[in-house]
Amino acid sequence: MNKNQTSKHHQLIIIGAGGSGLMAAVTARDMGIDAAIIERNDRVGKKVLTTGNGRCNITNESTATGTDEAVALSRKYHSNQAGFPLPVLQQFGVRKTIDHFLTLGLPLISLEDGRMYPMSLQAASVLDIFQLALDDRNVPVYFKNIVLDVIYSPNHPRFTIICQTETEEQAVYTSEYLFLCTGGLTAPKTGTDGSGYELAQRLGHTLVHPVPGIVQLKLDYPHLKELSGIKFEGWGHIIVRDDVIRSEYGEILFTDYGISGPPILQLSRKAAFQLAKEESVILSVDLMPGRTEEEVVDFLETRWGVFGHRTVADSFIGIINRKLIPILLKEAGIDQEPHLLCQDLSWKTKKKFYRLLKQWEFKVTDTNSFTNAQTTAGGIDTTELKEGTLESKLVPGLYLAGEVMDVDGDCGGYNLQWAWSSGYVAAKSLANHLSGV
Incomplete structure (x- = not known):
C-alpha cells in the first residue's frame, strides 16, 4: 500500500447511502453488526430529497388494512420473478415501517390515496432523522468515495472495495460481508447512475435490461x-x-x-x-x-x-x-x-x-429518459438471489437491497417501501446468519 492509500476494515460494508442502505445500516447496527457505509455524495440520501415532490412519500397504507397485508402489498411490485418480493414484504411491511420510523423519531401522516409522509412534509426530515440515527449508533459513513472495483476472495477478508476519494487518492476498505445498495439508473445527478450493476456483474451476476419506470x-x-x-x-x-x-x-x-x-x-x-x-x-x-x-x-x-x-x-x-x-x-x-x-x-x-x-x-x-423517471424497471436478476434473505446465490456474503435488483413498484410510495423492506431484511438475514439462526 502506498503512502496515499488509506485502509479500513468493517464486518459489513454497505455501498450506497440511499433509502435501502440507510435502513440496512441502522438495522445492522441495532443487531450488533459492525457496519459502515461508503457513499459517493457529500451527504446521505440525496435521491430521497427528490421524492414525493420534496415531501418524501415514505410508504402507502392503503394495503395495510386487511389480514393479508403482505399479499396485497406484493401486488404493487413487478419483477421477472413474480413471487420474489412477497417473502421480503412479509418480514417488513407497511405497519412495521410506520412503527420503525416512529422509533427513530419520525411520525408519519397519511394524505391522499393512503400516501404517507413525514409529519413535517419535508423530505429533508427523513435524512436528518437517519443521520441522527447513524450518529446515535456510531455508524461511520465514508463520504465522497467513488467505488472503482470490488474484489471477492473466499479467504479472509472476503471483500476488498477500492475507492477514489475527493482528493483523487485511493482508499481501500475490506469486509466479511457486503451490501450493494447502489440504486438503479434514475436521477443520475444524485449518484444513481447504474454503477452498481457493473459491480454486481463483475461479481458474476446477470443484468435484466433496465428501462425507465413511472415515466x-x-x-x-x-x-x-x-x-x-x-x-x-x-x-x-x-x-x-x-x-x-x-x-x-x-x-x-x-x-x-x-x-x-x-x-x-x-x-x-x-x-x-x-x-x-x-x-x-x-x-x-x-x-x-x-x-x-x-x-x-x-x-x-x-x-x-x-x-x-x-x-x-x-x-x-x-x-x-x-x-x-x-x-x-x-x-x-x-x-x-x-x-x-x-x-x-x-x-x-x-x-x-x-x-x-x-x-x-x-x-x-x-x-x-431515466432523468425523468421515478424508478428503474429491471436490474440484477432476482433468480440469482435467495428468496427471503436477499443474499447472492453466487457470492457468499454478498447481499442486494433496493432498486439495484429487478424489483420495482407502482407510484405512491411503493418504491421507497421496497427500499425500507429490502434494507431491513438484508440486515436481519445477515444477523440471523451470524447468530446461527
Whole structure:
C-alpha cells in the first residue's frame, strides 16, 4: 500500500447511502453488526430529497388494512420473478415501517390515496432523522468515495472495495460481508447512475435490461402541440398485438411530446419493456369512462337528435374539453366542414366519433429518459438471489437491497417501501446468519 492509500476494515460494508442502505445500516447496527457505509455524495440520501415532490412519500397504507397485508402489498411490485418480493414484504411491511420510523423519531401522516409522509412534509426530515440515527449508533459513513472495483476472495477478508476519494487518492476498505445498495439508473445527478450493476456483474451476476419506470410516454401524433395541456379523467390501456396488457384510471394529461398523468406513469413500465423488445405499442384512451360503448352511442344519438340543427362542433360543447373538439373533427375527417349539422352526420362518421370517445388510439414511440423517471424497471436478476434473505446465490456474503435488483413498484410510495423492506431484511438475514439462526 502506498503512502496515499488509506485502509479500513468493517464486518459489513454497505455501498450506497440511499433509502435501502440507510435502513440496512441502522438495522445492522441495532443487531450488533459492525457496519459502515461508503457513499459517493457529500451527504446521505440525496435521491430521497427528490421524492414525493420534496415531501418524501415514505410508504402507502392503503394495503395495510386487511389480514393479508403482505399479499396485497406484493401486488404493487413487478419483477421477472413474480413471487420474489412477497417473502421480503412479509418480514417488513407497511405497519412495521410506520412503527420503525416512529422509533427513530419520525411520525408519519397519511394524505391522499393512503400516501404517507413525514409529519413535517419535508423530505429533508427523513435524512436528518437517519443521520441522527447513524450518529446515535456510531455508524461511520465514508463520504465522497467513488467505488472503482470490488474484489471477492473466499479467504479472509472476503471483500476488498477500492475507492477514489475527493482528493483523487485511493482508499481501500475490506469486509466479511457486503451490501450493494447502489440504486438503479434514475436521477443520475444524485449518484444513481447504474454503477452498481457493473459491480454486481463483475461479481458474476446477470443484468435484466433496465428501462425507465413511472415515466411519461412519447407518442407519434401530428397534433400534440394542439393537445398539450388538456387534462381529463379517463382510462388508459396499453395494447400489444391487439391484447390489452394493462389498464389504469385517473387524470391523464396531454403534453407537447406525448402524454402523462398518474395512469400513464403506472402504464409506462409495460410500454417500456415492450418497446425494448421492438414490439409495436399502442395506447388507447377512454374519454368517457362513465359510460359503456352502448351508452355512449345512445347518449350521442339522443343529443344529435335533440340538437340536430346545431353544428357537430357545437354538439360536443359541455361534454369534453373544448380544445379537444377541433382535433376530434380532424380525426373524424370533417374538419373541412365547420358548419356541418348534426342532422347531416353520416353513419360512418358517427362510428368514428364513438370509437374516438371510447378507444382513441395513439402509437407509443418511446418513454422519457431515466432523468425523468421515478424508478428503474429491471436490474440484477432476482433468480440469482435467495428468496427471503436477499443474499447472492453466487457470492457468499454478498447481499442486494433496493432498486439495484429487478424489483420495482407502482407510484405512491411503493418504491421507497421496497427500499425500507429490502434494507431491513438484508440486515436481519445477515444477523440471523451470524447468530446461527
